[in-house]
Amino acid sequence: MDNLYKQVARTIAANRPCVVLSGAGISAESGIPTFRSKGGLWDKYDPAVYASIEVFNRDPSRYWSIRGEFIRNYHELKPNPAHTAIADLEKSGFISQVITQNIDGLHKKAGSLNVIEMHGSLREIFCLVCRREYLAPEVPEGMPPLCQCGGVLKPNTVLFGEPLPPVALESAYQAAMTCGSMLVIGTSAVVYPAAALPGLAKQHGAFIVEINIEKAFADADAIIQEKAGIALPLLAAEIKALADMRIEEGELS
Ligand code: OAD
Numbered sequence: 471m472d473n474l475y476k477q478v479a480r481t482i483a484a485n486r487p488c489v490v491l492s493g494a495g496i497s498a499e500s501g502i503p504t505f506r507s508k509g510g511l512w513d514k515y516d517p518a519v520y521a522s523i524e525v526f527n528r529d530p531s532r533y534w535s536i537r538g539e540f541i542r543n544y545h546e547l548k549p550n551p552a553h554t555a556i557a558d559l560e561k562s563g564f565i566s567q568v569i570t571q572n573i574d575g576l577h578k579k580a581g582s583l584n585v586i587e588m589h590g591s592l593r594e595i596f597c598l599v600c601r602r603e604y605l606a607p608e609v610p611e612g613m614p615p616l617c618q619c620g621g622v623l624k625p626n627t628v629l630f631g632e633p634l635p636p637v638a639l640e641s642a643y644q645a646a647m648t649c650g651s652m653l654v655i656g657t658s659a660v661v662y663p664a665a666a667l668p669g670l671a672k673q674h675g676a677f678i679v680e681i682n683i684e685k686a687f688a689d690a691d692a693i694i695q696e697k698a699g700i701a702l703p704l705l706a707a708e709i710k711a712l713a714d715m716r717i718e719e720g721e722l723s
Contacts, residue, residue, distance in 0.1 A: 542609060571661065593606060
């Protein structure tokens, strides 16, 4: 009998384009803590206090006290085999779009080209007064870090209470409504609007595959309960084997 990876590979190859929705779990094996797991960021810090725009505007040092080090280390973060497998599947035409909730930039670092960063990215930091742009490692010391003009700096990310970039949101909805399959990877699928995308894709006929160390999304058609860094390379190898076989048989366009 075929194993789960073979079955899922066949379904993805038959239901293109495939869109990825990723969350913090995909970067766990790059050493970045998730939010809601035990010991995760929101397990230690209340996001309403440390990651809301309302508190940021009053006291930005709260946010910077938990995120400053991460931002300064941004350029040292490295993609793991899950990010790389996804980039390879995009190159070979199986994945058309990555939608990520992550702000770590690792999909782009791995080589994925079509990436929607729904919650923004830590790559750029802006001065709220003069709009001068700083790259993550150049952020000045200080709590909160200040621009040369004296203005407060804020990363180009979405805090709770802020709207999502409209273009990113519209493109994500569009990708979800038109995909043939969706890989939902390493997300607890509780933060909207990203959490609505698998349901939207399913409503429009897509086959939904969840890859997670635990079952998080209720409506998946197939679940691979495994670490993303293990599951994605295995799945990519099966898809590639299938494509090679069909090319030999002259079947795959
Ligand atoms: P969560 O921390 O809520 O969920 C992480 C998911 O990854 C959980 O379902 C874990 O079971 C799973 N997981 C952990 N390690 C894994 C691994 N190695 N392989 C596969 N799965 C693994 O993170 P998100 O769902 O991304 O938003 O959180 C969504 C949003 O909430 C974030 O973008 C952030 C946060 O507040 C903002 O800050 C606006």
